Amino acid sequence: MKEILSGNEAIARGAFEAGCRVACAYPGTPSTEILENTVNYKEIDSSWAPNEKVALEVAIGASFGGGRALATMKHVGVNVAADPLFTLSYTGVNGGLVLVTADDPEMHSSQNEQDNRNYAKFAKVPLLEPSDSQECKDFTRLAFELSEQYDTPVMLRTTTRISHSKSIVALGDRVTGLPEPKLVKNAAKLVMLPGNARVRHPLVEERIVRLGADGATMALNRLELRDPSIGIITSGVCYQYVREVLPHASTLKLGMVHPLPAALIREFAAKVAKLYVVEELDPFIEEQVKAMGIAVAGKDIFPICGELTPGRIRQVFAKAGVIPADQAAPQPETAAIPLPPRPPNMCPGCPHRGVFYALNQLKAYVTGDIGCYTLGFMPPLSAMDTCICMGASIGTATGVVKVVPEEERNKVVAVIGDSTFLHTGINGLMDMVYNNAPATLVILDNRITAMTGRQDNPASGFTLMNDPTNSIDFPLLCKSLGGKHIRTINPFDLEQTRTVLQEEMNRPEPSVIITNKPCVLVKREGVFQKGPVYTVEAEKCTSCRACLKIGCPAIEWRSGAGAKGKAYIDPLLCTGCDVCRQLCKFDAIGRSK
């Protein structure tokens, strides 16, 4: 049976075929669809964890209990999960454990483009890198086997182009006959106190040396000898680009990128006249090849920043004289036409919009966080001043108020989404209250993890497998952290939003404001309800443009209407949130009759 699968769908399939029992993740582009697909296999217990650290720990427990386990995350998620990862490297596994890191060269949907191959080297665990969907499936299966064979967690690294590209995959069956999970005590291996860890560390060193030696004969590292005048060491999607651009070049295609198969690299280097490494981001392979005393070209001609593409690779090789200059890259037929940009925008009826409008009006200094609401940074709302990583808004606000003059402290507001607050924001609030920082925190509770495609979270009331469950009570949670001033607001009520924000900003103590309207994208029955559609009464519209200040995609300025133009509301897009009506001083906006 053959199917067209994305890399992420293929990884889920690979986990299924490998007999994986538990899959746990926190969503993050481009990794999210892996768990959204494992959940379709009833043999796999799939769940969203509140953050990546917990996701990996759940997988660790499942492995220790004797089952094969998968944890998946985006590249920055591994920063959060790094603490358990580094010691898991020492304990090793019981059931096979695979950690998927989905990297994002070019930062299509991320705040940085860190190269997580470095984590494999740092934590001393093997890392596999598939180059299409078939390999995503096959390498996932293989990763589970290697994990048990070498008693190590195995990392599987994709990039956006692997996770989100589709290609044809031959499906297989689920393996049978794996040992049944059961409790087995083995404290010397699993309790990492110094005495035990000192025994484990040499085993880790020995393991990585053994893997490097065995890698030379593993089928996933493939020496393809074609034209001996040029040899290219590559892996992942870059292998495909190299085959596209230089079909005659010899290639050493690495499926295991850490540890590198030194013997195979030496063999390849000896067979080709000129050696290159083509890799995205850091000179990870290149530096190690150089350390082996082998001359190789890499980041001296290729960029470190951004992703590679066939076109970019072609240009570099043309400049290096490998490709005739006239074949460098086809000249575009038309020069790029200057066009208005089309950036992403908050949806019509998004409950975040009114809050940012009010923050802008109050001239707040907003320490932001990551989610759909980060779009509050863009004009016309323009109400976000910092954004570092998930959960950072609160600690940042606490730090800012420690240094700025007293009269500026009441301007500082931290803004965070529900999923992000539960991910790593709780500790920030604990600190803000504990150390009495006079900042204001706004929790934008839209009931869902919207940014990554509306996944449920511990406040949504449902699990990934769609079972009803507890839904976190935010006011109660904040109270238990010691919060004294906790208020809930309707973010569609601009007057209330502004007044409460102003009062809490002025309060020289920590305070929390929680919004209570759901995301318009929540599909579950009864959570989001579309209201009556609004229209502009053209006779009353004075062309003041006040309604444009919220940047709602449903409101359009029709410059041809009347002498100075008039606003128009698209009835197909309007959700009836009522925010624009409150901005109109002339009562020109009302419900359609």
Added chain:
Amino acid sequence: MSDQVTNILLVGVGGQGILLASEILSETFMLAGFDVKKSEIHGMSQRGGSVVSHVRYGKEVFSPIVPEGEGDILFGFELMETCRSLPLLKKGGKVVVNDLCIAPPSVLMGQEPYPEGLVDRIRAGFPDVLLVDGQQLATEAGNPRAANTVLLGAVSKRLDIAEEFWLAALEKMVPKKAFAVNLKAFLLGREL
């Protein structure tokens, strides 16, 4: 089968149904016995931003993204986005574009007008342009929301793949209750 790889680009605005159209294309090519790869970026682009999907088929396809300047067909769901992606097309590449303008934020806010004369600008570089009134034809087929399928029909006419594979892919990918209308829309597009 020749070694030639055919490169198709689907471009438009997040939420326009580009992903489904590119899945139907890919399915068709697989059914017709080709190797297929497709790629697009999701994530931020779902929030009404520009979307570009790459679909490639042939005997053996390596890169999942179309090399710059090698696109054979640009399948545009919206005029401005079609113009934005013209540099991806090869010399003599074909354009099939929906006659639809979706205002970006700066235009919605009245800061600048939606650019004019886009079809002429496309024609200046690429004479082989088919401008389709997708909504109108889809309405004729029974549902204005089947505009994408009309366009798909028009694109299918420009590719050398037997009709049976298109119909089989449509039947597999389109929800049962919408199939009749979509089939009609597809066949209308195929006449263009």
